[in-house]
Amino acid sequence: MTASPPPALEINDISLSFKGVKAISNLSFRVEREEICALIGPNGAGKSSLLNILNGVYVPDAGEIVFEGEHFHRMQPLKAARRGIGRGFQNNALFSGMSVADNVIAGLSRHSRVTLIEEALRLPRARSEAGRFRQRALDVLHLFGLERQADILVGTLPYGVQKKVELARAIVGEPRLLLLDEPLAGMNAAEKQEIAEIIGRLNRELKLTIVLIEHDIGIVLKLAHHVVVLDYGRKLADGLPETIRDNPDVIAAYLGSEYREIAA
Amino acid sequence: MSLFLETLIGGLLAGTMYSLVAIGFVLIYKASGVFNYAQGSILLFAALTFVSLTDQGVPAIASVAVTIAILILTAIAIERLVLRPLTNRSPMTLFMATLGLAYIVEGVAQGIMGSQVRALDLGIEDLPIFVGDILISQFDLIAASVALALVIALSLLFNRTRIGIALRGVADDTRAAQSIGIDINRIWQIVWAVAGIVGLVAGLLWGARQGVQFSLSLVVLKALPVLIIGGFTSIAGAIVGGLIVGAGESLAETYIGPFLGGGITPWFAYALALVFLYIRPAGLFGERQIERV
Numbered sequence: 001m002t003a004s005p006p007p008a009l010e011i012n013d014i015s016l017s018f019k020g021v022k023a024i025s026n027l028s029f030r031v032e033r034e035e036i037c038a039l040i041g042p043n044g045a046g047k048s049s050l051l052n053i054l055n056g057v058y059v060p061d062a063g064e065i066v067f068e069g070e071h072f073h074r075m076q077p078l079k080a081a082r083r084g085i086g087r088g089f090q091n092n093a094l095f096s097g098m099s100v101a102d103n104v105i106a107g108l109s110r111h112s113r114v115t116l117i118e119e120a121l122r123l124p125r126a127r128s129e130a131g132r133f134r135q136r137a138l139d140v141l142h143l144f145g146l147e148r149q150a151d152i153l154v155g156t157l158p159y160g161v162q163k164k165v166e167l168a169r170a171i172v173g174e175p176r177l178l179l180l181d182e183p184l185a186g187m188n189a190a191e192k193q194e195i196a197e198i199i200g201r202l203n204r205e206l207k208l209t210i211v212l213i214e215h216d217i218g219i220v221l222k223l224a225h226h227v228v229v230l231d232y233g234r235k236l237a238d239g240l241p242e243t244i245r246d247n248p249d250v251i252a253a254y255l256g257s258e259y260r261e262i263a264a
Numbered sequence: 265m266s267l268f269l270e271t272l273i274g275g276l277l278a279g280t281m282y283s284l285v286a287i288g289f290v291l292i293y294k295a296s297g298v299f300n301y302a303q304g305s306i307l308l309f310a311a312l313t314f315v316s317l318t319d320q321g322v323p324a325i326a327s328v329a330v331t332i333a334i335l336i337l338t339a340i341a342i343e344r345l346v347l348r349p350l351t352n353r354s355p356m357t358l359f360m361a362t363l364g365l366a367y368i369v370e371g372v373a374q375g376i377m378g379s380q381v382r383a384l385d386l387g388i389e390d391l392p393i394f395v396g397d398i399l400i401s402q403f404d405l406i407a408a409s410v411a412l413a414l415v416i417a418l419s420l421l422f423n424r425t426r427i428g429i430a431l432r433g434v435a436d437d438t439r440a441a442q443s444i445g446i447d448i449n450r451i452w453q454i455v456w457a458v459a460g461i462v463g464l465v466a467g468l469l470w471g472a473r474q475g476v477q478f479s480l481s482l483v484v485l486k487a488l489p490v491l492i493i494g495g496f497t498s499i500a501g502a503i504v505g506g507l508i509v510g511a512g513e514s515l516a517e518t519y520i521g522p523f524l525g526g527g528i529t530p531w532f533a534y535a536l537a538l539v540f541l542y543i544r545p546a547g548l549f550g551e552r553q554i555e556r557v
Contacts, residue, residue: 122425
């Protein structure tokens with residue numbers, strides 16, 4: 001009998017404050033492998049702060065993160081990326097002056113094995129890697145139906161399309177955990193549906209563990225396997241979408257009338 | 265007419281020397297968001313190292329190689345000791361740090377290698393030649409070719425390689441670049457090293473013109489109007505800005521100078537830059553407001 005593998009992510013007793021104001025207090029929960037975990041809660045509940053802790057932008061005052069069985073008191077963005085934690089930002093953080101393909105290729109940085117000298121002199125290994133990276137980027141763009149836009153400047157594309165490019169950039173490096181901060185914000189209903197489907201597919205087909213923040217409860221209940229509700233930096237509820245939906249505390253604090261509309 | 269053309273062409277060629285200095289600033293400003301006041305000192309340091317080596321009888325090629333190696337080590341040291349500890353501090357903090365760095369580099373360079381004026385002979389004859397009926401300085405022509413070659417090499421590095429992609433990524437959004445696995449500290453080291461090498465080229469050309477000495481570090485002040493005109497974030501801007509300043513100075517000295525009793529060159533570029541600040545504060549090719557400086 002072998003021990004079952006550790007969960008994708010454990011958050012143990014994390015606290016974070018800004019100049020004395022508590023943003024997150026003693027938060028603990030775990031994310032199983034290959035699940036989609038949705039973080040919900042009102043603005044200021046500490047959701048984005050938590051993602052920022054997970055990929056090392058913020059350093060928690062206390063607590064630890066366990067990523068695939070490895071314990072970290074603090075992450076660093078580069079370390080997180082190299083360990084396989086991918087990140088999408090609330091407002092697209094694409095490199096707007098670069099082409100779609102180059103944005104995606106940038107997401108392959110952690111896989112580069114070519115030295116600076118080889119790169120600067122365009123030695124054969126650098127060329128073959130450049131070729132492989134480009135092909136890999138095109139393959140991923142194909143998944144999103146974006147291969148024809150590969151050489152367009154990303155800043156000139158509509159917001160919904162940019163969001164897809166950002167997702168492509170986040171997954172091209174084959175992360176094992178993907179953090180998404182409101183991937184559906186600012187989109188119309190059709191676009192939301194499309195992106196939600198893509199996220200579901202990434203989870204199923206690439207077996208990618210995903211932690212996402214989302215306000216659209218209808219989509220969260222359909223997409224997520226696991227929901228964690230935050231309020232004022234504390235965990236209010238943690239469980240399956242169905243149990244969250246029926247939890248009276250959650251209904252009172254957050255779902256409120258919005259939930260009843262959906263249930264009706 | 266031929267006087268006008270001669271003045272214009274002479275000015276444009278001299279302008280490429282300004283561009284060369286300005287490019288060093290643009291590289292660093294783009295990648296690390298800091299106006300590197302120490303660029304002039306690094307330029308002096310590079311030229312001084314080269315001259316000291318050749319004075320010892322080291323062949324020119326070997327001297328260049330050794331100087332480049334020293335510049336790379338300097339870049340790594342600056343990144344470790346100055347940039348990394350000050351990550352995420354305000355641009356003013358970083359600017360003050362480079363101001364201090366300028367004096368340290370200058371002091372150390374002169375402490376080790378002396379402060380007397382050193383002649384630098386690149387073996388280029390500074391005799392003017394006739395092209396048609398226009399007289400052109402041979403030295404300027406060669407300097408301009410070198411500048412052009414350097415710009416082509418840089419644009420290949422930044423547009424055709426993955427380092428270039430990473431660099432443009434860092435310039436665009438540092439936080440996003442880090443979270444997709446770009447090592448910004450390494451990018452800073454690379455960029456400061458490349459800026460050092462650009463400084464070496466500029467230092468050699470300027471040094472051959474006016475001797476290698478302390479005042480070489482003051483070309484930093486000449487780069488400022490070029491950057492204001494071209495924009496702090498664009499290599500193309502640095503080139504065009506340099507050409508405008510070079511041509512402007514030269515034409516102004518010839519055509520306006522006599523009415524003002526001459527001596528326009530030292531301040532003309534700044535007056536021109538002021539006009540650009542009125543009408544186009546981000547410069548011709550600039551992306552951001554230059555108030556970050």
